[in-house]
Amino acid sequence: xxxxxxxxELIEAGIITSETAKKIEEHYAKKSSSPTNRLFVVFGxxxxxxxxxxxxxxxxHNWDELSKTTKTVLAFLPxxxxxxxxxxxxxxxxxxxxxxxxxxxxxxxxxxxCISLISQIYHIPGNxxxxxxxxxxxxxxxxxxxxSSVAPLLYIVGITYYAAEASYFSYPNFVPYAxxxxxxxxxxxxxxxxxKSPKSNYLTLENIVIPLSVTIALGTFSSxxxxxxxxxxxxxxxxxxxxxxxxxxxxxxxxxxxxKVIGALGTLTLLFVSSFEWFxxxxxxxxxxxxxxITYVSFWVALGITVLAIFYLLxxxxxxxxxxxxxxxxxxxxxxxLFGLGQFSSSVWILINVVIxxxxxxxxxxxxxKEHLGILNFGLAIITLWIIIxxxxxxxxxxxxGLLLIxxxxxxxxxxxxxxxxxxxxx
Amino acid sequence: xVNKKTIITVFVIVAIIQLAVPAKMIWDKESILKxxxxxxxxxxxxxxxxxxxxxxxxxxxxxxxxxxxxxxxWQEGEEVYxxxxxxxxxxxxxxxxxxxxxxxxxxxxxxxxxxxxxPLLDNVIVSYPFxxxxxxxxxxxxxxxxxxxxxxxxxxxxxxxxNIKKGNAALKDVMIDGVSIIxxxxxxxxxxx
Numbered sequence: 001x002x003x004x005x006x007x008x009e010l011i012e013a014g015i016i017t018s019e020t021a022k023k024i025e026e027h028y029a030k031k032s033s034s035p036t037n038r039l040f041v042v043f044g045x046x047x048x049x050x051x052x053x054x055x056x057x058x059x060x061h062n063w064d065e066l067s068k069t070t071k072t073v074l075a076f077l078p079x080x081x082x083x084x085x086x087x088x089x090x091x092x093x094x095x096x097x098x099x100x101x102x103x104x105x106x107x108x109x110x111x112x113x114c115i116s117l118i119s120q121i122y123h124i125p126g127n128x129x130x131x132x133x134x135x136x137x138x139x140x141x142x143x144x145x146x147x148s149s150v151a152p153l154l155y156i157v158g159i160t161y162y163a164a165e166a167s168y169f170s171y172p173n174f175v176p177y178a179x180x181x182x183x184x185x186x187x188x189x190x191x192x193x194x195x196k197s198p199k200s201n202y203l204t205l206e207n208i209v210i211p212l213s214v215t216i217a218l219g220t221f222s223s224x225x226x227x228x229x230x231x232x233x234x235x236x237x238x239x240x241x242x243x244x245x246x247x248x249x250x251x252x253x254x255x256x257x258x259x260k261v262i263g264a265l266g267t268l269t270l271l272f273v274s275s276f277e278w279f280x281x282x283x284x285x286x287x288x289x290x291x292x293x294i295t296y297v298s299f300w301v302a303l304g305i306t307v308l309a310i311f312y313l314l315x316x317x318x319x320x321x322x323x324x325x326x327x328x329x330x331x332x333x334x335x336x337x338l339f340g341l342g343q344f345s346s347s348v349w350i351l352i353n354v355v356i357x358x359x360x361x362x363x364x365x366x367x368x369x370k371e372h373l374g375i376l377n378f379g380l381a382i383i384t385l386w387i388i389i390x391x392x393x394x395x396x397x398x399x400x401x402g403l404l405l406i407x408x409x410x411x412x413x414x415x416x417x418x419x420x421x422x423x424x425x426x427x
Numbered sequence: 428x429v430n431k432k433t434i435i436t437v438f439v440i441v442a443i444i445q446l447a448v449p450a451k452m453i454w455d456k457e458s459i460l461k462x463x464x465x466x467x468x469x470x471x472x473x474x475x476x477x478x479x480x481x482x483x484x485x486x487x488x489x490x491x492x493x494x495x496x497x498x499x500x501w502q503e504g505e506e507v508y509x510x511x512x513x514x515x516x517x518x519x520x521x522x523x524x525x526x527x528x529x530x531x532x533x534x535x536x537x538x539x540x541x542x543x544x545x546p547l548l549d550n551v552i553v554s555y556p557f558x559x560x561x562x563x564x565x566x567x568x569x570x571x572x573x574x575x576x577x578x579x580x581x582x583x584x585x586x587x588x589x590n591i592k593k594g595n596a597a598l599k600d601v602m603i604d605g606v607s608i609i610x611x612x613x614x615x616x617x618x619x620x
Contacts, residue, residue, distance in 0.1 A: 060481030062563040064609065072453065076446065083442040090435055111445055116479040118449045120561040122456040123483075123598040131479065138448060141441040145434055174504070 037096070044102035045150050052109020059117045068121055075117035078110040086146060097149075104148035108155075111138050129166035129176070132158060136182060143189055149202040152186050153209055159183060160213040167220035175297070179217050183210075194249045207249050208258040211240050215266065221298050227283055228293070230270065231339055232302035235309045237266035238332030242312035245329055246319075264328045268359075268382065270335075272389065275353050280346040287343060306336065327362045331355070356386050364415070371423055376415060384408050456597045463592030464534055466511060466519040468555070470587050470601065482567035483559045484574075484608075486587050486601065491541075493521045493551050501551055503542050508594060509553055510535045518586060524551060528594070537594040557589050557598035562609070569612040573603065 007021045016024075055078055063071065085103045089095050112135045118124070119131065136158045143151045159182045166176040190210065193203050218236055222229040241263025243249070249259065273279060293299045309332055316329055334355060342348040360382035367376030391404055469489040493509075495501060501524075511534045512522040522533075529535045541554040562570055574585055585608075588599040601608040 056479055060479065060564070062481045062561055064563045064566065064613075075449065079445065079449075083445070087435065087438060087442070090431070090438055112479060114445075114449045115452070118452050120480045122452065123557065123560050124452060124456070125556050125559045128479070134448065138441075138445050141437065145438045145441060 037098075040096070040098040041101055044098035045105055048102040048105035049109070052106055052113070055113045056109060056116060059113055059120070062120060071117060071121050075114045075121075078106070079114045082107040082110045086142075090146075100146060100148050101150050104142060104146045104151050105154065107142065107146075108139055108151070111135055127165070127170055129162050129170065132162040132165060133178060136162060140182070140185055143186060149193075149200075152189055153202075153205055155186060156183075156206070156209045156213050160216055163217040163220055175220055176217070179220070183213070183217075190249075198249075203249065204258070208262075211259055211262045215262070218301070221301050226298065227286060227339075228296060228298040228302045230274070231336060232298060232305055234267065234270055234335040234339075235302060235306040235332045237263045237270065238329070239263075239305055239309035239312060241267065241326075241328045242309060242316055245316050245326060246312055260328075267328055267331055268356075271331075271352060271356050271359070272385070274335075275349055275356060275386075275389070277346060277349045280342045280348050283342050284344075284346055306332065327359055327366070331359070353386075353390070356382065360386065368415075368419065371419060373416065373419060376419055377412075380412055380415060384412075455595065459590050459592040459595055459597040460599065463590035463595075463597065465599075466513070466534075466589050466591055467517055467586040467602075468519050468557075468589055470585050480561060482564050483561040484567055484570050484601065486558050486560060486598075488555060488558075488587070490518065490520050491553055491555070492544075493524050493553070494545075495524065495549050495551050501540055501543060503540055505540045507538055507540055507551075507553060508535045509538045509555075511591070516584075518584075519589075521553075524553070531593075534591060535594055536591050536596050555596065557587065557596045560587070560598060560601050560608075562612075566609070566612045566616075569615060570601075570608050573608065573611050573615060 004025070007016070007024060010016045011018055011021050059075075066074070082103060086107055089099055089103050112131075115131060115134055115138075119126065136155060139151075139155060139158070142148070143155060159179055162182075163176045163179040166179075167173050190206055193200065193206065197203065215233075215236065218232060219229065221232070240259045244257045244259030244261075244263055247257075313329055313333075317325065338348050338351055338355075341351070360379050363379030363382060364376055365379075367373070367379055387404060387408060391401065468486075470486045501507070505526075508525045508527070508529050509521055510523040510525060510529050512520045514520045525535070536555065538553040538555050541552045544550045544552060583604045585601065585603050587601050590597045590599060603611055
């Protein structure tokens with residue numbers, strides 16, 4: 001390890017005593033669990049997932065040669081074995097993380113395998129969503145009992161699958177309200193993890209999985225008054241961005257702040273979608289759909305999310321002045337105003353395009369000020385995408401379109417070159 | 428820190444529930460199979476698949492519609508009790524639909540309203556809780572083929588053998604002219620070898 005080499009050098013140079021050196025070494029040893037151990041955990045989990053899925057596929061074959069009794073025994077066997085394994089792990093005093101994670105993963109899949117096989121043997125109808133619901137409810141307590149880190153991830157993926165299956169993939173479909181209850185049930189674990197170990201990799205994974213899951217599940221409300229859903233999604237991405245900007249779950253870096261990334265990308269996607277005229281023409285056409293707005297679930301959902309997003313925006317304003325506020329933080333409020341205007345005139349699309357331009361320019365300026373290449377190029381990417389969408393589809397001649405692309409390319413080069421040069425002179 | 432004993436106790440309770448839920452599924456179905464009344468539903472199978480439970484044939488029943496008085500308050504997706512009768516050929520027919528649980532003396536099954544059709548919106552299509560018959564991977568498609576062949580022969584009938592008890596149902600077998608579709612597929616596969 002390079003640090004040991006450095007320490008030796010420092011001792012030889014007489015900068016630190018050997019006692020201090022020992023302390024430093026101990027500190028680093030405590031801080032990083034050994035990489036081989038971590039590898040064991042990863043392979044343990046992967047192995048358990050593969051074995052679990054394998055068992056389910058074997059079951060899906062539906063063995064005619066086996067009697068009903070044999071099939072039933074086979075259905076319960078993996079479940080009982082993995083339950084015993086988990087009890088053994090709980091009873092043992094110190095047990096490695098690899099064991100906990102693999103055993104919990106195995107138990108997760110055995111529950112699914114058992115109820116799948118039983119409903120296969122008895123031709124129990126129920127669609128896939130009801131099977132997933134039973135499965136996730138049965139697994140839920142283990143998140144807290146086993147204290148495994150993979151458990152909440154598997155569970156969140158499972159309940160998201162349930163929501164999507166109930167609403168998007170099947171007909172007749174229904175609004176899976178149960179999803180929100182199930183999601184609520186996993187949050188205490190999430191908050192505890194964020195408080196106890198804000199730097200853990202599992203927290204970063206949950207920071208990705210949870211907002212994505214909510215993004216997928218929110219659309220299940222969109223059956224009536226679907227235009228409110230645009231407000232709901234806009235506010236949701238605003239909420240995510242502001243949660244990220246407040247550093248509620250973990251550190252400041254973009255890489256480990258998926259809330260910010262998902263919030264910004266989601267906001268941009270919606271801005272681009274609503275930057276077309278047809279979007280607002282359709283909004284006006286479906287205006288009478290919004291007449292009974294007070295009775296729509298989608299309206300209340302949009303309202304609730306917006307209130308939450310405003311709450312976190314205000315919280316952000318306590319630590320930052322309005323000038324320091326990132327451009328993505330208050331955008332959802334701008335959209336709500338534009339959405340209101342859009343009920344009367346379809347020319348709102350022009351304003352949306354102005355907003356996109358403003359966002360990209362402000363992002364570029366922010367990148368230049370902070371001398372951050374990532375932010376700078378993000379701003380440039382937004383404007384490039386905007387130009388491609390706006391101008392390349394139109395009837396402009398090839399020459400003009402070509403010139404446009406060349407200009408963008410040159411712009412990229414110059415901006416990055418100037419930034420690097422500036423950095424060098426500053427450094 | 429929560430006591431280890433409590434954690435183990437909670438785990439054991441959870442484990443028992445995890446075992447009890449599938450066990451209850453078995454128990455319910457076994458009780459219907461052992462003591463329920465048998466019905467034959469004429470059917471038309473096709474074969475889709477489910478990622479966890481494998482291949483099955485979907486059963487579409489001929490006796491799935493019922494004329495109601497127009498303007499009655501029935502909704503799609505609503506639960507409904509289907510009161511059953513048997514016709515002269517021995518197949519199940521719908522005698523009536525009811526929102527309330529029928530008397531014990533009647534034979535009935537809990538179903539859902541799939542949709543309502545007709546110019547007067549007076550034709551209710553029900554979906555029975557026994558529309559999937561799981562089969563071995565290689566056999567589901569064969570079963571569909573076997574069924575299609577019988578369709579050319581108008582004398583043959585396909586039906587599902589279902590037991591019904593207190594509104595709940597358990598699907599036992601799918602038959603083509605009195606022979607189990609599994610046996611027919613086995614025989615066909617044997618012949619082809």
